[in-house]
């Protein structure tokens with residue numbers, strides 16, 4: 001397949017995949033979107049695994065037959081730990097928010113377009129509030145926003161200095177969400193946190209919510225009755241309180257991801273389902289296309305807003 005040529009995105013756009021709820025498909029989405037985009041286009045993607053569960057790291061290293069190097073990377077702290085650690089010898093000269101400038105960057109190239117900063121179980125939750133300010137300067141100082149087009153951050157499901165760091169470093173965030181009884185809580189808590197971060201990172205906006213693990217259904221919407229009710233509650237929240245209370249605009253993606261048993265116990269890679277079930281792969285490809293076109297429109301709008309000085313940015 002010939003890869004689609006896109007204009008390089010400069011500087012790279014940084015996108016967090018985040019929800020204050022676990023098991024909603026954040027990791028599955030981060031891994032597959034990154035992979036699909038690099039397979040389909042010439043874009044270069046850096047994935048940052050900021051979740052101490054490091055499932056993204058395991059999935060990607062395993063897929064590219066590099067899982068055996070992980071132990072050594074962790075021993076040398078060639079992981080996300082390096083981005084946040086304090087260098088004792090340079091401590092005195094480091095100013096607030098400045099990352100350590102180690103000689104080797106904790107980046108593993110998986111192929112010529114896809115790279116990862118591996119996650120680490122030993123990412124401690126030390127009380128040191130300057131940590132949250134280190135990620136964006138790390139990306140900027142090491143020229144990573146020129147080396148890549150997109151930077152995806154897979155976030156933990158809890159609020160910590162690291163999820164804060166991810167949002168502070170991001171241009172956009174994406175909310176993967178199931179449509180279950182308590183999905184709305186995870187989203188509400190997230191927007192409360194995002195609102196605080198926007199005070200110091202004004203450019204942060206939402207690229208959209210992506211519904212995951214939906215029960216396959218013959219209804220025209222493809223979504224069953226109970227999930228449709230939960231969806232309506234969530235969307236009413238997006239259209240009302242999210243804007244009135246938090247001034248955050250969230251639009252759901254049209255593309256949804258349905259529940260496929262195999263993905264829950266086999267590899268999370270959609271691509272590997274191609275032979276058994278083409279339709280599974282198609283879902284992720286549709287999502288990839290919608291993701292790229294939304295991003296393109298958002299980048300264009302933000303540019304126009306910057307030119308016009310209009311702060312009242314609306315989503316598509």
Ligand SMILES: Nc1ncnc2c1ncn2[C@@H]1O[C@H](COP(=O)(O)OP(=O)(O)O)[C@@H](O)[C@H]1O
Nearest residue numbers: 022023024025026027028213258259260263264
């Ligand atoms: N579409 C899907 N169908 C079935 N299982 C899925 C699907 N997407 C993800 N899963 C499974 O659900 C679990 C949680 O997904 P994960 O992406 O790890 O969520 P999170 O990162 O939000 O905790 C994993 O075991 C994953 O394999």
Ligand SMILES: [Mg+2]
Nearest residue numbers: 026027051055
């Ligand atoms: Mg995860």
